[in-house]
């Protein structure tokens with residue numbers, strides 16, 4: 271059984287597995303076109319299954335349908351009578367072609383869309399903007415001081431930029447809580463490029479996104495490659511690149527999953543949040559209730575050191 275952990279050096283207690291609601295865009299925006307049209311019932315059930323299984327953490331962003339994913343998340347939480355203090359909400363500012371000062375203009379929309387739920391973690395979505403990291407961190411610290419957000423994070427930052435963000439926030443008396451990066455058993459570069467080591471050294475949580483490689487690590491594409499036809503280009507590319515190479519890995523995940531009476535994708539998620547101690551948490555995406563149930567079910571067992579190492583070894587080619 272995996273217990274709740276602390277987000278970076280904050281006082282926020284978070285389930286090691288949360289749910290990413292990027293696909294809850296209701297067709298809005300450029301990204302929205304690649305997302306399925308989800309009914310309220312489906313989204314409500316995803317929240318229901320999440321809480322029933324011990325998940326208390328959801329990831330969204332301004333970019334996910336220009337607020338539609340945030341609105342849908344708040345609506346589904348309300349439909350389930352979830353109270354603000356029961357849920358940890360993470361959302362992100364979209365920095366591209368903007369200056370840091372834009373945060374003070376757009377934060378009120380984030381707050382409004384997520385109402386009555388408060389923002390526990392506010393992240394800079396990418397390290398690409400017209401402002402420096404120093405200016406962005408100052409702006410984020412201002413939002414914390416004003417009580418508009420509870421903690422600060424970044425996303426897609428390399429080790430050097432993450433350290434810089436940490437240093438700038440430290441001067442302002444705040445911790446950098448998390449860096450959200452692409453990390454899965456078929457994409458392990460953070461283990462060798464300094465991101466994971468720096469996070470461990472500085473006490474920053476790594477939030478792994480795309481942890482199932484778009485579903486590839488559940489084994490469903492290996493069993494039925496036609497599943498891929500419904501996915502967008504990004505996931506088709508990830509799958510195409512890794513489908514053949516991940517056969518031995520999925521076989522190992524399947525073998526180990528049998529001992530715990532779980533599924534290969536659940537072993538993949540459990541590995542991700544266990545292999546590096548408490549440093550990594552993850553946010554698999556869910557567009558169906560059973561997916562949230564399975565994500566929560568991935569916290570119900572503990573892999574042994576030998577199993578963690580065996581999986582790492584068979585996935586060595588993805589380092």
Ligand SMILES: NC(=O)c1ccc[n+]([C@@H]2O[C@H](COP(=O)([O-])OP(=O)(O)OC[C@H]3O[C@@H](n4cnc5c(N)ncnc54)[C@H](OP(=O)(O)O)[C@@H]3O)[C@@H](O)[C@H]2O)c1
Pocket residue numbers: 289290291292293329330395425426450451478479480481482483484485486488490501535553554555556557558560561562564565
């Ligand atoms: N910071 C960033 O730049 C960034 C970038 C990407 C993602 N993210 C965040 O990370 C979250 C997750 O990433 P992701 O959606 O790219 O990747 P993912 O979690 O690897 O894949 C999610 C997809 O896998 C399938 N899936 C999930 N659970 C399954 C299960 N139990 N059995 C079978 N298939 C299952 C679903 O596909 P179907 O919908 O086809 O059923 C789902 O949409 C996003 O929601 C978002 O919050 C952040």
